[in-house]
Amino acid sequence: MRPAREYNFDGLVGPSHNYAGLSFGNVASFNNVKSASNPKQAALQGLAKMRALAQRGFAQALLPPQDRPNFRLLRSLGFTGSDADIIAKAYKESPVILACAYSASPMWTANAATVSPSADTGDGRVHFTAANLNNKLHRAFEHPQSARALRAIFHDKRYFAVHDALPGTPAFGDEGAANHTRLCAAHGKEGVELFVYGRVEFDPSAPAPTRYPARQTLEASQAVARLHGLVDERTVYIQQNPDVIDQGVFHNDVIAVGNGNVLFHHEQAFADEAAGLARLKAAMEGVGAQLQTIRVPTSEVSVQDAVSSYLFNSQLLSKADGKMALVIPHECEEIGAVDRYLKALVASGGPVDELIHFDLRQSMRNGGGPACLRLRVALTDEEANAMHQGVVMTETLYQTLVAWVEKHYRDRLEPADLADPKLAQEVHAALEDLSRILGLPGLYEL
Numbered sequence: 001m002r003p004a005r006e007y008n009f010d011g012l013v014g015p016s017h018n019y020a021g022l023s024f025g026n027v028a029s030f031n032n033v034k035s036a037s038n039p040k041q042a043a044l045q046g047l048a049k050m051r052a053l054a055q056r057g058f059a060q061a062l063l064p065p066q067d068r069p070n071f072r073l074l075r076s077l078g079f080t081g082s083d084a085d086i087i088a089k090a091y092k093e094s095p096v097i098l099a100c101a102y103s104a105s106p107m108w109t110a111n112a113a114t115v116s117p118s119a120d121t122g123d124g125r126v127h128f129t130a131a132n133l134n135n136k137l138h139r140a141f142e143h144p145q146s147a148r149a150l151r152a153i154f155h156d157k158r159y160f161a162v163h164d165a166l167p168g169t170p171a172f173g174d175e176g177a178a179n180h181t182r183l184c185a186a187h188g189k190e191g192v193e194l195f196v197y198g199r200v201e202f203d204p205s206a207p208a209p210t211r212y213p214a215r216q217t218l219e220a221s222q223a224v225a226r227l228h229g230l231v232d233e234r235t236v237y238i239q240q241n242p243d244v245i246d247q248g249v250f251h252n253d254v255i256a257v258g259n260g261n262v263l264f265h266h267e268q269a270f271a272d273e274a275a276g277l278a279r280l281k282a283a284m285e286g287v288g289a290q291l292q293t294i295r296v297p298t299s300e301v302s303v304q305d306a307v308s309s310y311l312f313n314s315q316l317l318s319k320a321d322g323k324m325a326l327v328i329p330h331e332c333e334e335i336g337a338v339d340r341y342l343k344a345l346v347a348s349g350g351p352v353d354e355l356i357h358f359d360l361r362q363s364m365r366n367g368g369g370p371a372c373l374r375l376r377v378a379l380t381d382e383e384a385n386a387m388h389q390g391v392v393m394t395e396t397l398y399q400t401l402v403a404w405v406e407k408h409y410r411d412r413l414e415p416a417d418l419a420d421p422k423l424a425q426e427v428h429a430a431l432e433d434l435s436r437i438l439g440l441p442g443l444y445e446l
C-alpha cells in the first residue's frame, strides 16, 4: 500500500451565481426561483470553507468556475450577432434559456466527474469521467469545460486519465460523484466503489420515481466502472429509493455520505437496503474493511428534515487521531430534530466526534450543500506532486482570491440583470484574471 490522502476540490463560485429555478426535483432551486442572489457573498462563503478546512490540515484544492454566459450554447440555439445582440435576443425570446447559459452550477463540483483512485483502477492511474448531467439543460453543457479543467490540472498522463462524458442521452444519465462513494480501509489501499442509481433504462420493471426525475441510471454507472477498469468484486450498485427522489432527494448525496469504512445514511435511502448493504459489506470484507453504518431512522429525522437541513450532504472527513468530523451547513442547527440528532451522534462514542459548521446559504438556496461543493480525489504523494499546484488552497491563494472576488463580483443579481451586456464583460475579465492567478493560461477558450 502507498500512503494516500483525500483532496477535496471545492468549486469556486462563479460571478453569475443566480437563482433561476432550473432544477425540477430540487426543492430549494424551485422555492427560491427569481429571488436576488449575492454572487460575492456566495464566493466568499465557499472560500471561507476551503480556507478553514485547509487550516485544519485537510488537503484542499479548488476547481475554477466556467465561462458564462455560454455563448456556444446560445449560438447553437439560433441566437446570432454580437455578444450583446445574442444576450438581448435570448433575454427577449427565452429568458430561461439565457438563465441556463448564465448558470454558475459548475460550482457543485461533486457533479463534475466520477473519480476512481489509482488503487482501484485497471491501469493504476487515477481515472476521471466528466459527468454529462444530461437531465438538466443548464448542466448538460458543463462537461466539455469540466473535462478541460480536469485535464489542465491532472495533465500528467503517467498518473491520470480523464475521460470525456458518456453519451448525453437518457439511458446514460450521469451525475458524477454525487451518486458515487468509495469505501475503504485506507485511501491508498484498494477500496470498494459504490454506485447509487435512480433508475434502470433497459429494465422497465425496475422501480422508478413518478413525480421527479431520476437523474442517474444504472447503465451510466456501469459504463463509468468499465471506463475506469474497476474490478467487479469491488464494485457495488444499489438502487436509490424512488420514494425519496419523489420527496426531493435528487442525488444520493442528499441522503447518504461515506468515508473510510463508514456509511452515514437515512433508513429510507436505498430501494432494497438489506440486500444492498449485504453486498457492500461482503465486498468490503474482500478488501479487509469492516463496514460500519450509521443509520438514521425516520422516527428521529424525517426525509423532509433531511432535505431541508442537508444533514447528509455533509462532508465526513478523517482526522489525524482516527476520528471523523462532519462538515455541515448552518441549516442543520436550525431544524430541531436534526440538531438533537447531531448532538447525540457526537456524544455517542462512535466514529464521528466533531461537527464543523459553515454558512453556505447562498449555495444552499440552490440546493447545494457542503458535499455538493466538493469533488473528492484521493491521491498518493507522487500523484499529488504531479498535479498542477496552482489550485491547492493556501493562505496566500485564499487572500488573493478574496481580493479577486472583491474586485470583480457583484453583490446582487436579479433575473433582469442577466440582460445587462456588461455582466458578460465582467465575467470575462474576472476569468482572464483568474486563469493568471491559478497559473492555468489555457484554462478557458476566451
Ligand SMILES: NCCC[C@H](NC(=O)CCC(=O)O)C(=O)O
Pocket (backbone or CB within 6 Å): 018, 019, 020, 021, 022, 023, 026, 029, 030, 103, 105, 108, 110, 111, 139, 178, 250, 251, 366, 367, 368, 369, 372
Ligand atoms: N449537487 C447539488 C446540485 C444543485 C444544482 N442546483 C441547480 O442547478 C440550481 C440552479 C438554479 O435553479 O438556478 C442541481 O440541481 O443540479
